[in-house]
Amino acid sequence: xxxxxxxxxxxxxxxxxxxxxxxxxxxxxxxxxxxxxxxxxxxxxxxxxxxxxxxxxxxxxxxxxxxxxxxxxxxxxxxxxxxxxxxxxxxxxxxxxxxxxxxxxxxxxxxxxxxxxxxxxxxxxxxxxxxxxxxxxxxxxxxxxxxxxxxxxxxxxxxxxxxxxxxxxxxxxxxxxxxxxxxxxxxxxxxxxxxxxxxxxxxxxxxxxxxxxxxxxxxxxxxxxxxx
Amino acid sequence: xxxxxxxxxxxxxxxxxxxxxxxxxxxxxxxxxxxxxxxxxxxxxxxxxxxxxxxxxxxxxxxxxxxxxxxxxxxxxxxxxxxxxxxxxxxxxxxxxxxxxxxxxxxxxxxxxxxxxxxxxxxxxxxxxxxxxxxxxxxxxxxxxxxxxxxxxxxxxxxxxxxxxxxxxxxxxxxxxxxxxxxxxxxxxxxxxxxxxxxxxxxxxxxxxxxxxxxxxxxxxxxxxxxxxxxxxxxxxxxxxxxxxxxxxxxxxxxxxxxxxxxxxxxxxxxxxxxxxxxxxxxxxxxxxxxxx
Numbered sequence: 001x002x003x004x005x006x007x008x009x010x011x012x013x014x015x016x017x018x019x020x021x022x023x024x025x026x027x028x029x030x031x032x033x034x035x036x037x038x039x040x041x042x043x044x045x046x047x048x049x050x051x052x053x054x055x056x057x058x059x060x061x062x063x064x065x066x067x068x069x070x071x072x073x074x075x076x077x078x079x080x081x082x083x084x085x086x087x088x089x090x091x092x093x094x095x096x097x098x099x100x101x102x103x104x105x106x107x108x109x110x111x112x113x114x115x116x117x118x119x120x121x122x123x124x125x126x127x128x129x130x131x132x133x134x135x136x137x138x139x140x141x142x143x144x145x146x147x148x149x150x151x152x153x154x155x156x157x158x159x160x161x162x163x164x165x166x167x168x169x170x171x172x173x174x175x176x177x178x179x180x181x182x183x184x185x186x187x188x189x190x191x192x193x194x195x196x197x198x199x200x201x202x203x204x205x206x207x208x209x210x211x212x213x214x215x216x217x218x219x220x221x222x223x224x225x226x227x228x
Numbered sequence: 229x230x231x232x233x234x235x236x237x238x239x240x241x242x243x244x245x246x247x248x249x250x251x252x253x254x255x256x257x258x259x260x261x262x263x264x265x266x267x268x269x270x271x272x273x274x275x276x277x278x279x280x281x282x283x284x285x286x287x288x289x290x291x292x293x294x295x296x297x298x299x300x301x302x303x304x305x306x307x308x309x310x311x312x313x314x315x316x317x318x319x320x321x322x323x324x325x326x327x328x329x330x331x332x333x334x335x336x337x338x339x340x341x342x343x344x345x346x347x348x349x350x351x352x353x354x355x356x357x358x359x360x361x362x363x364x365x366x367x368x369x370x371x372x373x374x375x376x377x378x379x380x381x382x383x384x385x386x387x388x389x390x391x392x393x394x395x396x397x398x399x400x401x402x403x404x405x406x407x408x409x410x411x412x413x414x415x416x417x418x419x420x421x422x423x424x425x426x427x428x429x430x431x432x433x434x435x436x437x438x439x440x441x442x443x444x445x446x447x448x449x450x451x452x453x454x455x456x457x458x459x460x461x462x463x464x465x466x467x468x469x470x471x472x473x474x475x476x477x478x479x480x481x482x483x484x485x486x487x488x489x490x491x492x493x494x495x496x497x498x499x500x501x502x503x504x505x506x507x508x509x510x511x512x513x514x515x516x517x518x519x520x521x
Contacts, residue, residue, distance in 0.1 A: 049432075091426055102426075105233060106435035150426035150433070 001027040001158060001189045007057035009043055009213075017043040019213040027157075028182045032200050033193040033209035034224055037175060041193040044161050044210065048191070049081050050074050067091040079107055082151030082159045086166035086213065087114070088143045090135040093149050096122065096146050097131040102206035103150045121153045122146075125179055145179065152183055159183060165199060173199060200224040237443035238450060241419040243373050243502040248415040249451055255411050256455025256506060257462075259404030260499045264463045266397045267495045268487075275484040280386070286378040288350040294372035306352055309334055309366070311359035316351040320344045347374060405506050408455070412448045412510025420442060420514065445511040452507025456500045463499070467492055 002025040009018040012061045018040045025031055046052040047059050050066050059066045069077060097118055101123050104114045122128055125145040134144055144164055151159055161180065165173035177199055182188045194200060194212055200207060200223060207222030208215060242249050288306070290299065299317075307315045318326070323346040324338070331337045352367075354360060360378040368376045378478035420427065430440050467487060 072437070075431075075434040075436045078432065080434075083432055088427060089425075089432070091429065102429065103433040106430045106433060106439060108439065155431070 001025055001029070001062060002191065003058075003060040004047070004054075005058045007047065007054045009040075009047065009052065010055045017055070017213050018047075021213075021215055023208060023215065023218070025189060028184070028187050029202070030181070030190045030204070030205045031192070032205055032207045032222075033191065033210060034195060034200060034207055036195065039210040040213040041210055042162055043213075045162050045191065045193055048158070049078055049083065049159060061183060075107075079154055082154065082156040084144070084147050084151050084159065084161040084164045086163040088135070088140075088147045088167075090143055090146055090150075092135050095132050095134055096127060096138070097187045099135070099146055100150045100153050103153055107154065109154075117153055121149045124152075124174055124182075126175075127151045140173070141167050141175055144168065144172075144176055148176070148179055148183070152188070156188065158189045158191065161190065163194055164192065165194065165196055170198065177203065195224075197224040232441050234446060237511050238446040241423075241443065241447045242450060244422055245415060245418045248418055249447075252408065252415045252451045252510075253458070255404065255408040256452050256503055257337075259401050259408050259457040259506075260456055260459035260503055261316070261462055262397055262401035263502060264459055264495055264499055266394055266401060267498060268463070268466075269390070269393055269397065271487055271491055271495075272484050273386065275486065276386060279484060280382065284354065284360055284378060286352040286354065286360055286367070286376060288352060288373055289347045289375045289377070290349060291372055291374045292347065298372035302370060303350060306350060306367065309363065310352055311356070311363055313355045313399060314352040315353070318349050318351055320346055320348045323348065328412075337459045365407075403500070408452075409506050409510040409513065412451055412507055413513040415451060416444050416448050416511055416514035419447060441515050444515060445508070448511030448514070449504060449507040452503045452510070453500070456503025460496045460499050463495060464492070472479040 002023070004021050004023050007018055007021040008016070010016050021040075021044065033044060035041055043052060047054055047066070048061055049226070050069065053067070061077065064077070066077070091102065094102060100118045100122060101114045104117065109117075119128065119131065122131060125148055127142060127145055127149065130138065130142065135146065138146070144167075148159075148161075148164070159180070164180070165176055168176065173196065180190055180192065181203070204221045204223070206220045207217065209217035209219075209225070290302075303315055303317065306312055321343065324341075324343045327346060328338050350517075352363065354363060364376045364378050367373055427440055471485040471487070475483065
């Protein structure tokens with residue numbers, strides 16, 4: 001589903017964010033990408049949506065070589081890759097329903113599809129009762145559920161989450177992880193960057209650890225860090 | 229559903245930066261009005277030229293001592309020229325009668341003149357006004373001919389003034405149109421800035437660039453089109469109120485303010501087309517750099 005070979009990413013001024021990353025993620029896997037700040041986690045995730053392009057090496061997503069993907073095809077790639085962020089990125093002037101519906105409307109889904117799928121997905125994330133609330137009327141955990149609903153409403157093949165629990169308290173984080181786990185069980189590949197030890201240790205999923213842009217550990221059913 | 233989306237997005241944008249939109253619309257309107265002025269000026273001059281050309285004749289003034297034989301030779305010689313439509317002989321008496329008729333309201337002009345003070349002449353009507361100078365040159369200096377006059381000079385002057393006026397107005401309207409495009413671009417940039425979060429999310433969830441661009445382009449087009457309609461409306465009003473009245477008030481100018489509805493329609497079409505072009509250029513200027521993935 002996701003494959004990178006010898007990926008190098010350099011930013012301006014010879015800053016090497018990623019160095020020789022070779023990773024293979026199967027369909028349906030749940031993968032944690034861990035490591036300290038600046039280790040290259042976010043850069044790695046950005047390669048998967050072609051927000052960033054590698055300086056060297058190849059990135060394949062859903063069987064496609066992203067380097068040879070023309071610019072105009074990038075939006076279609078992104079329809080297959082849902083994204084969730086630490087800061088939710090909800091639109092404050094739209095309701096919960098409108099925020100999720102927006103993601104379908106702007107890729108040209110017809111009205112009736114939008115009105116069928118949005119309540120369904122909000123029911124799935126546990127917000128079936130709060131369709132007409134605005135983001136600032138919701139708790140942080142609820143806002144993150146909305147953003148997950150938005151990322152998943154189009155049923156993408158891959159869900160990318162960049163520190164989705166970074167702004168949430170531990171109890172709320174557990175709920176979010178349950179939700180991501182449920183989404184993973186539908187066959188969606190989930191790649192999640194985090195530095196939350198408790199979550200990684202309790203989930204016992206594949207862990208890829210980055211340090212200074214290099215893979216220092218790739219372990220199935222792993223924990224956050226050896227010796228922590 | 230898509231059209232409804234585009235329409236409501238565009239309407240929202242226009243409402244959000246109303247002031248910038250008004251500025252852009254009025255600049256488009258003013259610059260297009262100048263452009264329309266250039267067109268109308270051109271039409272007036274065309275009418276004037278046609279009018280004058282129809283009247284152009286070469287007047288061959290005859291010497292008082294011309295003999296009958298010379299006159300006959302001259303007359304037959306002139307009428308044989310293929311540029312010449314027909315020739316009329318105007319005697320001294322007729323010339324004086326015409327003069328009296330022309331200035332019948334100002335008898336002081338002719339009362340003290342002896343009736344034979346005006347020269348006899350041949351009035352040469354041409355098949356086309358452009359032959360005037362050639363025919364005039366040909367006849368100048370022929371036996372019995374005193375002087376040759378024709379209206380060609382006036383036409384030449386008229387055309388010179390016209391081309392100068394057109395150039396000045398055209399340059400001015402081009403400068404204004406560029407300003408209008410820049411204002412439209414600025415309006416759209418503001419709209420984009422106001423909606424940068426939404427655009428970010430649209431890109432994130434895989435909206436195509438065209439889908440994101442269309443509402444902004446529509447906004448630019450809308451502003452330009454409204455400007456074009458305003459200027460078009462002014463042109464139409466001017467035509468029906470001002471020009472027809474001016475034509476009636478200044479009858480001696482001839483039918484210079486009579487424009488066919490086809491001509492007016494052509495002017496309106498040019499205004500709308502240029503307006504739409506300006507809107508597109510402005511939108512493209514604003515949208516070129518944004519949407520970098």
